[in-house]
Amino acid sequence: MTVDPAVGPTEWGESVGVGPWTGPWPDDPRYDPELLAGGDRRNVVDRYRYWTLEAIVADLDARRHPFHVAIENFGHDLNIGTVVRTANAFLAAEVHVVGRRRWNRRGAMVTDRYQHLRHHADVDGLLAFAAERELAVVAVDNGPGAVPIETARLPERCVLLFGQEGPGLTDEARTGATTTVSIAQFGSTRSINAGVAAGIAMHSWVRQHAAIS
Structure with missing residues (x-):
């Protein structure tokens, strides 16, 4: 090293x-x-x-949380690096990139060396992964029927799924999700940055399930 x-x-x-x-x-x-x-x-x-590096990853692996993070990348989303960096900070089990394999790693600030990453060509691949490991898929989207994340009880074993910047989640992702949660907003904008939304959702999971010491 x-x-x-x-x-x-x-x-x-x-x-x-x-x-x-x-x-x-x-x-x-x-x-x-x-x-x-x-x-x-x-x-x-x-x-x-x-x-x-290997010793750090091994120590992290012994303590990782049972939640995963997934983000769709059909339009080459630039927020993935931020999502990876935040997932590392909150010790997510894995980060899943759905769609395009390539993404801009600059925003990860080298944390992708310590964070497990997995690629899925499409949403069906992610859903199959989640089903095989009995992970609930929690879509984070401000669409109709979403439950406020501020009051929702997030599953301990889950995949927090985010859409790409702009169009948000695909119809396949919304349909395949176990549940959908929304983030409360009070201003004029219709949506918030995907990287910011991921950080809010991960911290909500941490507040409910992580051992704070």
Whole structure:
């Protein structure tokens, strides 16, 4: 593993992360010799400083939450990177990209290295995955018949499904969902950004099911 080259000074001119390890090196296979020698400038929490990528992913895998996140990508949606980054922050089991396989990873800020990703060519593929693993599919959409997410009880094992920016969810996604929830809005706009909606929905799941410590 190598040090991330994409991380540099912050807007305040300070370096991100920590410098080379001082003192005797830890006798622990989770630590990366290159990072110990050169410093760890990655955007990771302190407990993972100097750890290898593989060790971090293994530790995350032992604690992942049982909710998944899916976003349709039939129009090359630019919000997917943000969704991946937020899913990593809330420790989602997987992020599913439905439609086009390619997506702009810039918004993920390298978190796609730590987050499991899965591609489905179409909605039917996602629904089959959910059915096989007994995951409820919760569509997030402000259409008719949606239940307010603020009052809804989200299933613990579920897929939170989002449409692409602009057209929203496809008819296939709405029809195949177990339930549909909406996010309360109070202004003039008809919809909110898909990346923002994903963050709100994931945090709603966390508030209901995650062990906060």
